[in-house]
Amino acid sequence: MDLILESLAFVWNSAEDVAPIVFFLFLFQLFVLRERIPNVGQILVGFVFVAVGLGLFLVGLDQTLFPLGRLMAQQLTDPGFIAEVSGHVRDALVWQDFYWVYLFAASMGFATTLAEPALMAVAMKANAVSGGAIGVWGLRVAVATGVSVGVALGCYRIISGLPLQYFIAAGYLVVIVQTAMAPKMIVPLAYDSGGVTTSTVTVPLIAALGLGLAESIPGRSPLLDGFGLVAIAALFPIISVLAYGQFAVLRGKK
Amino acid sequence: MKDSLIALSKDALSSVRDLTPIVVVIAVFQVFVIRQPVDGFLSLAFGALLVVAGLAFFIFGLRIALFPIGEEIAHALAKKGSAFWLFTFAFILGFGTTIAEPALLAVAQEAARVAVKAGVIENNEEAKAAYALGLRLVVALSVGVALLLGVFRILTNWSLPIMIIGGYILVVLVTAVAPPEIVGIAYDSGGVTTSTVTVPLVTALGVGLAGSLKGRNPMLDGFGLIAFASLTPILFVLGYGIITRWT
Numbered sequence: 315m316d317l318i319l320e321s322l323a324f325v326w327n328s329a330e331d332v333a334p335i336v337f338f339l340f341l342f343q344l345f346v347l348r349e350r351i352p353n354v355g356q357i358l359v360g361f362v363f364v365a366v367g368l369g370l371f372l373v374g375l376d377q378t379l380f381p382l383g384r385l386m387a388q389q390l391t392d393p394g395f396i397a398e399v400s401g402h403v404r405d406a407l408v409w410q411d412f413y414w415v416y417l418f419a420a421s422m423g424f425a426t427t428l429a430e431p432a433l434m435a436v437a438m439k440a441n442a443v444s445g446g447a448i449g450v451w452g453l454r455v456a457v458a459t460g461v462s463v464g465v466a467l468g469c470y471r472i473i474s475g476l477p478l479q480y481f482i483a484a485g486y487l488v489v490i491v492q493t494a495m496a497p498k499m500i501v502p503l504a505y506d507s508g509g510v511t512t513s514t515v516t517v518p519l520i521a522a523l524g525l526g527l528a529e530s531i532p533g534r535s536p537l538l539d540g541f542g543l544v545a546i547a548a549l550f551p552i553i554s555v556l557a558y559g560q561f562a563v564l565r566g567k568k
Numbered sequence: 569m570k571d572s573l574i575a576l577s578k579d580a581l582s583s584v585r586d587l588t589p590i591v592v593v594i595a596v597f598q599v600f601v602i603r604q605p606v607d608g609f610l611s612l613a614f615g616a617l618l619v620v621a622g623l624a625f626f627i628f629g630l631r632i633a634l635f636p637i638g639e640e641i642a643h644a645l646a647k648k649g650s651a652f653w654l655f656t657f658a659f660i661l662g663f664g665t666t667i668a669e670p671a672l673l674a675v676a677q678e679a680a681r682v683a684v685k686a687g688v689i690e691n692n693e694e695a696k697a698a699y700a701l702g703l704r705l706v707v708a709l710s711v712g713v714a715l716l717l718g719v720f721r722i723l724t725n726w727s728l729p730i731m732i733i734g735g736y737i738l739v740v741l742v743t744a745v746a747p748p749e750i751v752g753i754a755y756d757s758g759g760v761t762t763s764t765v766t767v768p769l770v771t772a773l774g775v776g777l778a779g780s781l782k783g784r785n786p787m788l789d790g791f792g793l794i795a796f797a798s799l800t801p802i803l804f805v806l807g808y809g810i811i812t813r814w815t
Binding site: 317321327331332334335338339342343346347349351352353356357358359360361362363364365366367368369370371372373374375376377378379382383386389390414418421422424425426428429431432434435436438439440443444479483486489490493498499501502503505506508509510513514517542544545548 | 586587589590592593594597598601602604606611612614615616617618619620621622623624625626627628629630631632633634635636637640641644645648653657660661664665668670671728729732733736740743752755756758759761762763764765767768769771772775779785786787788789790791792793794795797798
């Protein structure tokens with residue numbers, strides 16, 4: 315019963331988010347552009363699906379993935395657990411001892427990115443526009459790989475305490491070099507991939523992981539280091555999507 | 569009707585496929601690494617069902633509503649040929665969808681607490697609310713400007729890599745002079761602005777616009793709007809931090 319009420323609340327919230335956008339679009343189309351809205355019925359039904367779908371999606375995540383993911387992040391970053399699996403004492407842990415954390419970060423980053431609705435939307439569009447040259451799955455796997463590497467590296471950064479700026483600056487240097495070499499048509503899409511990934515599903519889990527790590531390692535500030543993880547996770551998909559484009563060209567030449 | 573049902577069930581099937589990796593990762597880690605019992609299995613299963621249904625509904629709605637209306641408006645705007653209304657539309661779309669964004673609300677409140685700790689503003693509810701509202705306005709403004717810039721780029725055919733990389737070099741420079749407590753918040757606000765409803769709409773707008781303008785290629789010129797929307801909030805929030813420090 316509680317769950318049904320909660321679901322309704324989530325659906326209502328997402329309807330509240332969607333309604334002003336629909337209102338603005340319709341207003342603009344009717345009064346500024348002075349055009350009829352084609353298939354008005356279909357569009358309205360579609361927006362109901364968008365609002366209800368988003369609401370159910372979020373309430374489902376709130377019931378399952380978010381609490382479970384947070385709990386797992388907490389358990390895996392617990393110094394007691396790390397000491398137990400590595401065989402080192404709690405005060406003498408080195409960065410290699412956190413291998414489960416890297417593995418969890420990488421696989422979670424990969425899996426949650428594949429479930430990111432905004433990325434699906436962009437991939438569907440890119441596939442249609444490129445006439446099928448860019449595969450929906452190819453692009454999504456490329457982005458997910460980038461996020462996966464990014465989150466794992468971001469965890470390493472928190473554990474090792476290296477400054478965030480080094481990683482960001484090095485990452486953008488790679489992006490600049492790749493931009494010069496990659497096929498032109500992949501570049502705008504690659505730049506968009508960075509923003510798309512940091513969306514509904516991935517960010518709450520990454521943030522929980524960053525927070526857990528920053529809390530269990532002495533000398534780290536949860537506030538500062540939790541943020542850095544998202545920044546790195548948004549940078550690496552640009553690199554992986556550019557690489558995906560370069561790879562596609564190489565394969566085409568053979 | 570029958571076609572719609574078939575399309576919807578196809579979307580449901582792909583949702584199951586899209587979510588399987590998450591289930592696998594969690595199951596493997598629970599069974600082999602953490603090795604502790606998980607309680608509430610029934611509510612987990614029900615929640616998973618909601619996620620699958622929700623994702624399928626969203627993608628279905630995306631295909632029949634969000635994409636078509638975004639493109640329809642882009643075509644109509646290109647046909648009208650008024651740069652003024654095009655920029656107005658882009659700005660309002662960015663500003664309007666961001667100001668109400670729940671994730672931004674959370675970040676703004678967190679930022680106000682950080683500002684109190686850093687001694688930038690006084691520790692009372694009024695000052696905190698004003699600071700949080702100011703931050704939300706600044707971020708919404710930055711996304712409005714981002715879409716405006718992105719549309720401007722599609723019209724003028726300026727180089728996207730130069731604009732974006734130039735922007736990030738500017739971010740690095742401004743970070744050096746910004747108060748340290750705002751930096752984390754600023755970098756984070758770049759990520760929270762691009763919500764699940766905005767992204768498809770903005771993508772359809774860019775692609776539709778590039779598709780209806782002569783001499784523009786939707787693949788080359790249509791994408792890149794979201795890249796601007798992740799960049800400008802960082803710059804604007806850093807600027808906000810600098811200004812609130814001085815005054």
